[in-house]
Amino acid sequence: xxxxxxxxxxxxxxxxxxxxxxxxxxxxxxxxxxxxxxxxxxxxxxxxxxxxxxxxxxxxxxxxxxxxxxxxxxxxxxxxxxxxxxxxxxxxxxxxxxxxxxxxxxxxxxxxxxxxxxxxxxxxxxxxxxxxxxxxxxxxxxxxxxxxxxxxxxxxxxxxxxxxxxxxxxxxxxxxxxxxxxxxxxxxxxxxxxxxxxxxxxxxxxxxxxxxxxxxxxxxxxxxxxxxxxxxxxxxxxxxxxxxxxxxxxxxxxxxxxxxxxxxxxxxxxxxxxxxxxxxxxxxxxxxxxxxxxxxxxxxxxxxxxxxxxxxxxxxxxxxxxxxxxxxxxxxxxxxxxxxxxxxxxxxxxxxxxxxxxxxxxxxxxxxxxxxxxxxxxxxxxxxxxxxxxxxxxxxxxxxxxxxxxxxxxxxxxxxxxxxxxxxxxxxxxxxxxxxxxxxxxxxxxxxxxxxxxxxxxxxxxxxxxxxxxxxxxxxxxxxxxxxxxxxxxxxxx
Amino acid sequence: xxxxxxxxxxxxxxxxxxxxxxxxxxxxxxxxxxxxxxxxxxxxxxxxxxxxxxxxxxxxxxxxxxxxxxxxxxxxxxxxxxxxxxxxxxxxxxxxxxxxxxxxxxxxxxxxxxxxxxxxxxxxxxxxxxxxxxxxxxxxxxxxxxxxxxxxxxxxxxxxxxxxxxxxxxxxxxxxxxxxxxxxxxxxxxxxxxxxxxxxxxxxxxxxxxxxxxxxxxxxxxxxxxxxxxxxxxxxxxxxxxxxxxxxxxxxxxxxxxxxxxxxxxxxxxxxxxxxxxxxxxxxxxxxxxxxxxxxxxxxxxxxxxxxxxxxxxxxxxxxxxxxxxxxxxxxxxxxxxxxxxxxxxxxxxxxxxxxxxxxxxxxxxxxxxxxxxxxxxxxxxxxxxxxxxxxxxxxxxxxxxxxxxxxxxxxxxxxxxxxxxxxxxxxxxxxxxxxxxxxxxxxxxxxxxxxxxxxxxxxxxxxxxxxxxxxxxxxxxxxxx
Numbered sequence: 016x017x018x019x020x021x022x023x024x025x026x027x028x029x030x031x032x033x034x035x036x037x038x039x040x041x042x043x044x045x046x047x048x049x050x051x052x053x054x055x056x057x058x059x060x061x062x063x064x065x066x067x068x069x070x071x072x073x074x075x076x077x078x079x080x081x082x083x084x085x086x087x088x089x090x091x092x093x094x095x096x097x098x099x100x101x102x103x104x105x106x107x108x109x110x111x112x113x114x115x116x117x118x119x120x121x122x123x124x125x126x127x128x129x130x131x132x133x134x135x136x137x138x139x140x141x142x143x144x145x146x147x148x149x150x151x152x153x154x155x156x157x158x159x160x161x162x163x164x165x166x167x168x169x170x171x172x173x174x175x176x177x178x179x180x181x182x183x184x185x186x187x188x189x190x191x192x193x194x195x196x197x198x199x200x201x202x203x204x205x206x207x208x209x210x211x212x213x214x215x216x217x218x219x220x221x222x223x224x225x226x227x228x229x230x231x232x233x234x235x236x237x238x239x240x241x242x243x244x245x246x247x248x249x250x251x252x253x254x255x256x257x258x259x260x261x262x263x264x265x266x267x268x269x270x271x272x273x274x275x276x277x278x279x280x281x282x283x284x285x286x287x288x289x290x291x292x293x294x295x296x297x298x299x300x301x302x303x304x305x306x307x308x309x310x311x312x313x314x315x316x317x318x319x320x321x322x323x324x325x326x327x328x329x330x331x332x333x334x335x336x337x338x339x340x341x342x343x344x345x346x347x348x349x350x351x352x353x354x355x356x357x358x359x360x361x362x363x364x365x366x367x368x369x370x371x372x373x374x375x376x377x378x379x380x381x382x383x384x385x386x387x388x389x390x391x392x393x394x395x396x397x398x399x400x401x402x403x404x405x406x407x408x409x410x411x412x413x414x415x416x417x418x419x420x421x422x423x424x425x426x427x428x429x430x431x432x433x434x435x436x437x438x439x440x441x442x443x444x445x446x447x448x449x450x451x452x453x454x455x456x457x458x459x460x461x462x463x464x465x466x467x468x469x470x471x472x473x474x475x476x477x478x479x480x481x482x483x484x485x486x487x488x489x490x491x492x493x494x495x496x497x498x499x500x501x502x503x504x505x506x507x508x509x
Numbered sequence: 510x511x512x513x514x515x516x517x518x519x520x521x522x523x524x525x526x527x528x529x530x531x532x533x534x535x536x537x538x539x540x541x542x543x544x545x546x547x548x549x550x551x552x553x554x555x556x557x558x559x560x561x562x563x564x565x566x567x568x569x570x571x572x573x574x575x576x577x578x579x580x581x582x583x584x585x586x587x588x589x590x591x592x593x594x595x596x597x598x599x600x601x602x603x604x605x606x607x608x609x610x611x612x613x614x615x616x617x618x619x620x621x622x623x624x625x626x627x628x629x630x631x632x633x634x635x636x637x638x639x640x641x642x643x644x645x646x647x648x649x650x651x652x653x654x655x656x657x658x659x660x661x662x663x664x665x666x667x668x669x670x671x672x673x674x675x676x677x678x679x680x681x682x683x684x685x686x687x688x689x690x691x692x693x694x695x696x697x698x699x700x701x702x703x704x705x706x707x708x709x710x711x712x713x714x715x716x717x718x719x720x721x722x723x724x725x726x727x728x729x730x731x732x733x734x735x736x737x738x739x740x741x742x743x744x745x746x747x748x749x750x751x752x753x754x755x756x757x758x759x760x761x762x763x764x765x766x767x768x769x770x771x772x773x774x775x776x777x778x779x780x781x782x783x784x785x786x787x788x789x790x791x792x793x794x795x796x797x798x799x800x801x802x803x804x805x806x807x808x809x810x811x812x813x814x815x816x817x818x819x820x821x822x823x824x825x826x827x828x829x830x831x832x833x834x835x836x837x838x839x840x841x842x843x844x845x846x847x848x849x850x851x852x853x854x855x856x857x858x859x860x861x862x863x864x865x866x867x868x869x870x871x872x873x874x875x876x877x878x879x880x881x882x883x884x885x886x887x888x889x890x891x892x893x894x895x896x897x898x899x900x901x902x903x904x905x906x907x908x909x910x911x912x913x914x915x916x917x918x919x920x921x922x923x924x925x926x927x928x929x930x931x932x933x934x935x936x937x938x939x940x941x942x943x944x945x946x947x948x949x950x951x952x953x954x955x956x957x958x959x960x961x962x963x964x965x966x967x968x969x970x971x972x973x974x975x976x977x978x979x980x981x982x983x984x985x986x987x988x989x990x991x
Binding site: 041087089156178186189190194 | 878885889894895896900901904905907908911912916920923924927930931934937938941942975980983
């Protein structure tokens with residue numbers, strides 16, 4: 016069913032074309048028109064991506080919806096696309112998030128609407144490209160091209176310190192990516208002239224070479240995840256980015272780094288992954304515990320959520336390097352769930368920021384009195400963020416903690432502290448912002464959320480609860496691919 | 510005594526350009542200022558005609574003439590064609606600028622064509638003296654072009670600097686050539702190569718000559734430590750001339766290195782490889798780091814040129830066909846980007862105003878979003894970010910260098926290009942994130958607007974489909990060196 020299908024190409028190029036169309040509407044006089052095209056593009060793209068999920072064969076770990084065409088013969092580069100049980104989930108997450116971003120930015124963005132919408136649509140197509148590329152150069156092109164719209168999005172619609180944040184974001188990621196490019200070129204020569212990622216899975220490599228390549232990939236992916244200690248760009252970028260930018264960053268871009276570990280580091284460099292697993296687990300645990308504590312000390316809501324993201328992503332990398340199916344699937348569930356929850360949290364802050372133009376916790380207090388509906392949604396997402404059973408946040412964390420306990424009691428113990436710290440920083444922030452008496456006249460004049468905002472938050476609430484109560488559809492899709500990946504990791508290449 | 514008539518066909522494009530430029534000089538004498546556009550039109554026709562002749566005399570095997578002093582091979586045809594295109598685009602971009610500054614005179618066009626002729630001779634040379642002749646024709650025309658704005662003290666100073674240093678470099682080059690002549694007994698590139706291949710020449714003398722040759726080449730390319738003239742000349746020259754210097758002559762410089770080092774001194778590859786490695790690293794380092802401190806965009810692009818030339822060397826020093834075609838691809842891509850970048854500076858300038866400072870680009874996205882987007886493409890391409898063609902240029906030279914085993918060099922190149930990305934990003938920041946300083950409308954002439962858009966979109970289109978140009982370079986190199 017998947018042979019000869021061009022569905023994947025459509026899912027990648029449709030938003031990019033829609034984005035160009037939106038750009039063509041020009042100045043803000045046609046803003047409403049631009050919004051409409053963006054909405055149609057994002058909506059169509061989401062609907063189009065659903066058959067990828069429903070038509071996906073859950074029994075095989077092979078690549079599906081494969082497309083292959085020669086692209087740059089000189090370097091044997093091909094336009095090679097395909098998805099497995101891991102990437103297909105992220106494609107759906109991307110199209111879903113983009114739709115939310117378009118709706119969320121509907122009224123809020125007033126200047127350069129067309130460019131804003133276009134940036135996010137194009138970014139969406141490029142990110143789907145990253146998830147489905149099976150050729151290293153193609154992967155790299157999508158991976159880097161994605162930086163351009165994000166750079167513009169942060170720099171144009173961001174907060175007061177946006178230029179610093181945008182440049183820092185760009186240079187940080189560029190440095191990592193370029194080392195990855197060197198690794199690709201090395202593998203290209205080593206494999207006798209192939210840029211196919213699947214070919215790399217089967218080439219023999221010495222341990223010292225593997226370690227060097229691992230470091231190159233690590234710089235690229237760890238910066239993106241971001242892992243401690245290269246996480247410092249994230250709080251800056253998040254704080255300054257417009258709400259849509261924060262949502263896309265947290266929900267999808269961070270996942271790209273983690274996805275990179277799965278697609279490159281683990282299967283191509285199994286021996287180095289095993290040799291360095293202690294190092295990776297240590298960094299992950301530092302992220303979970305230390306960054307969790309850092310989050311506790313924040314006074315800026317966006318910064319707090321940014322740190323909370325880093326801490327949650329620590330769970331993901333921890334799950335990967337435990338090398339068990341429980342850990343791996345837990346990490347993947349955590350990635351999807353974090354995509355929903357972090358998007359929701361940033362949107363909640365965005366809702367308040369649009370009304371008050373402040374992200375400081377101390378400027379708020381007693382919001383529940385003026386915005387009861389909003390407070391209910393925010394409550395749900397805050398609970399999910401702290402990993403309450405019944406929400407999606409619980410499933411992934413629980414699976415990873417169980418897997419960690421099997422490997423080493425202390426890994427599991429340290430990971431489990433997040434249940435305390437996570438609850439502490441999220442709920443404490445929630446308490447200070449939402450509960451208590453009305454803090455000032457600004458809060459007193461707040462209006463509750465509109466229908467548009469209810470739609471956005473409602474969709475996310477359904478996703479968070481649905482995944483928390485019935486995660487089977489997600490784990491079922493990834494099962495075969497995860498087992499295949501673990502088989503690759505277990506096989507030495509020495 | 511009989512004098513055999515040489516086969517003139519391989520040199521037909523050069524002969525045509527020479528005849529036309531002489532004609533243009535004469536016709537121009539009889540034209541009033543009002544009819545000066547005829548000179549301009551004739552110049553463009555000359556380029557078109559030369560292109561037609563080059564294409565129609567193209568042959569699959571190299572053809573030699575004038576006692577093997579001159580060669581017409583696939584590489585020369587491709588490079589010449591690209592030079593015509595570059596010069597033609599440069600003239601379109603410069604037209605408004607030079608007419609607003611009193612330089613729209615016959616001399617400008619005649620000098621441009623003479624410079625082109627010099628480049629063509631360099632590209633087709635198969636003999637040290639022919640190579641030198643072409644180089645001097647090019648250089649002397651360029652010195653004069655820089656000094657064309659007689660009242661400008663900055664331009665005169667730049668011309669003086671260019672001339673003095675250029676003459677020194679030519680001297681070094683000639684000295685090196687004479688050493689090689691002493692060691693091999695020939696000035697013909699093929700014969701020199703044969704003698705070196707059979708290692709009958711004195712190795713010490715050869716290496717000594719090689720050092721001088723490399724120094725001369727490095728000066729013409731503008732790589733560290735022979736780069737001092739580049740920033741001053743780029744900044745001091747009228748922008749139209751800077752645009753010219755930064756475009757087609759780089760193609761000729763590429764051919765110059767190919768003919769001398771690769772075709773002539775391939776036997777000494779072990780010796781020149783090491784020198785190029787040092788120069789490449791230094792160029793990438795100094796070019797990228799110093800560019801950060803610049804506030805003048807012409808000067809910034811000058812330092813950026815230095816770093817690009819360092820990247821160009823990466824292809825050469827890998828010493829393989831793969832590397833040479835990568836370098837060729839790089840130089841063509843570089844010219845495409847550089848013409849666009851300097852072209853934007855011309856586009857922003859107007860009567861009595863030079864858009865020379867970085868701040869002049871502030872808020873361009875609000876003034877003219879389309880041109881801001883074009884400049885964004887040029888800048889990202891220079892920084893080597895996909896999906897622009899600059900990425901593939903970097904990819905191809907990096908893979909060539911890595912294939913030759915220069916891992917540390919590749920890592921260094923990558924690190925310096927991260928540093929380099931900073932100042933390209935700054936231009937984008939100024940255009941997109943800042944508010945405009947002045948709101949004077951930007952209204953380029955129709956042909957310039959179309960060409961600039963084509964130029965920008967070409968950077969993007971070649972970034973999505975780089976194969977044709979890459980294949981062309983590989984074809985040209987393979988046909989010429991095998």
